[in-house]
Amino acid sequence: MTTLLTRILRALEQFHATHPWDHNAHYHRLILRQLPKRINSALDVGSGSGDLARxxxxxxxxVHGIDVDAAIVARARELTAPAAPVTFTVGDALNEIPPGPYDVITCVATIHHLPFSDALTRFRQHLAPGGTLVVLGLYRPQFRSDYLIDAAAIPSNVAMAWIKNKGRKSPRPTSMTAPTRPATMNFADIVRNAHHELPGARLRRRLFWRYTLVWHQR
Structure with a gap:
């Protein structure tokens, strides 16, 4: 059974290497649905190649985007039209955020690179009264419910990879070239720490090994 499972996981890994798709970009439209139709200023933390910022x-x-990776910031600038009201900064998301405050702050697949509670505190400090914070994050599976969701995600993940690549082998998208690291916090710890720093925050586990956090500044 162990050998069979190992073979299945290797086959899946090989399939996704040749049929990559951006799990984070999949949730961009969901993020937009959490936001007002018109806003004055927005900050995208860990902006990568700039897809969400645009x-x-x-x-x-x-819109301001900030990312610690100079190469991906350079690529974001190349991909952004000169007339677009978007700027990108290379910097530390905790200590070099461009001056705010911001009506909206987004943070996609980045907060697990940072001290979690410190990051939420800093985002809260840069959020304008009435502003909205949306985090799309990764968590470390630990409990049975986590593994059940992970299991449900596997066939959906394969199907999405096939659909988005139209069945063909495809190169890795630019948005997926930034450095990555695995999540270290489980979902229960994320919820507990988030509610301590951001009372009233709404957190929900999502398919494809992600969760969302939405909080409104009063």
Missing amino acids: LLASRAEV
């Missing part, structure tokens, strides 16, 4: 620009007067 989407935010369809609603915001000004």
Whole structure:
């Protein structure tokens, strides 16, 4: 059984290497649904190649993206139209955030690279009254419910990879070239720490090994 499982996992890994798709971008539209139709300013923390920042620009007067990876920031600038109200900064998401406050702060697949509670505190400090924080994060599976969700995600993951690549082998998207690291916090610890720093925050586990956190500044 162990040998069979190992073979299955290797086959899945090989399939996804040749049929990659961006799990984070899959949730960009969901993130937009948490936000007002029009906003003055937005900050995207861990902006990567800028896909979400450019989407935010369809609603915001000004969008700032910040990422610690200089190469991916350079690529984001290349991909962004000169007339777009979007700027990208290379910097530490905790200590070098461009001056705010911001009506919206988004953070996609980045907060597990940072001290979790410190990051939430810093985001709260840069959020304008009435502003919205949306985090799409990764968590470490630990409990049975986590593994059940993971198991349900596997066939959906294969199907999405096939659909998004139209059945063909495809190169890795630019948005997936930034450095990655595995999550270290389980979902229960994430919820507990989030509620301590952001009372009233709404957290929900999602398919494809992700969770969302939504919080409104009063």
